Amino acid sequence: xxxxxxxxxxxxxxxxxxxxxxxxxxxxxxxxxxxxxxxxxxxxxxxxxxxxxxxxxxxxxxxxxxxxxxxxxxxxxxxxxxxxxxxxxxxxxxxxxxxxxxxxxxxxxxxxxxxxxxxxxxxxxxxxxxxxxxxxxxxxxxxxxxxxxxxxxxxxxxxxxxxxxxxxxxxxxxxxxxxxx
Numbered sequence: 619x620x621x622x623x624x625x626x627x628x629x630x631x632x633x634x635x636x637x638x639x640x641x642x643x644x645x646x647x648x649x650x651x652x653x654x655x656x657x658x659x660x661x662x663x664x665x666x667x668x669x670x671x672x673x674x675x676x677x678x679x680x681x682x683x684x685x686x687x688x689x690x691x692x693x694x695x696x697x698x699x700x701x702x703x704x705x706x707x708x709x710x711x712x713x714x715x716x717x718x719x720x721x722x723x724x725x726x727x728x729x730x731x732x733x734x735x736x737x738x739x740x741x742x743x744x745x746x747x748x749x750x751x752x753x754x755x756x757x758x759x760x761x762x763x764x765x766x767x768x769x770x771x772x773x774x775x776x777x778x779x780x781x782x783x784x785x786x787x788x789x790x791x792x793x794x795x796x797x798x799x
Contacts, residue, residue, distance in 0.1 A: 619674060619684065621732040626725065627687040628698060628732055631670040635685055638694035639663050642717035651754040652715060676741070679704040686716070686729050695720045698729045700737060700746075708744035710737060714757075726760050734764065738792045745791050751776075752784045766790045 621628035631639070642648050643658035666683075676682045683699040696716035703709045712733065716726050737743040748766060750757040762768070766788035774782035 621684070621736055623728045623732045625689055626695075626729055626732070627689055628684040628729060629687060630673065631667045631683070631685045631697075633667060633671070635694045636660075636663055636667055638717070639667065639685075639697075642696060642715065645718050647718045648715060651751045651757065676700065676702050676710075678702045678707055684733070686725065688720075695725060696729070698726075698733050700733065702743075706744075708742065710743055710746055712737075712746050712748050714760075721756065726757075727763055730760070730764055734790070734795055738795045743792060745789060746795075747790075748788045749785050750788075752786055758786050758788070761788045764790070765794055767794075 619628075619630055640658060640660060640663045643654060643663065644656055646656050649656045649658070670683050670685075673682055679702070681699050681701045683697045685694055686696040686698060687693065688695050694717075696714065698712070698714045700710045700712045703711070712730065714726050714730060716729075734746060737746055746766075748761055750761070752758070752771070758768070767790065768786055769789045770785075770787040772785045772787065775785055776783050
């Protein structure tokens, strides 16, 4: 699977991505609001890439993560993901990670724009959702810039490292993405 933007190629992971993938997965700043622990083991990275590299179409109930490749250099700078819901094939959850060296350069917005175009236009998704820690300001600002609506604020709802954190939940409808009223 390939999606293009002005500066990025969203594509399947491949074996040559391993070192860059491990580098950002092991960056405490990147991992801070993610579901993985640091250190992120090489074996886990190898297994992840092996699983993702051969996926050619989304499968309901399974995460599909696409590598974000910088067109100019070929560098892996992060990933964008989605999971079509088990109980509704026209709804999906999205997520993203970007290596800290590439933060605040618009790459997440650019990648998610291409991903949302694919989800809403190519596979006719009705609704996309996302969630993030309330302290992850860059992520929720990115979601809001893309038109996501904050639908919920769950206070101290998620246990992370023996501390409860709060989360924002966001939603975006196909008609909102298209600009239909």
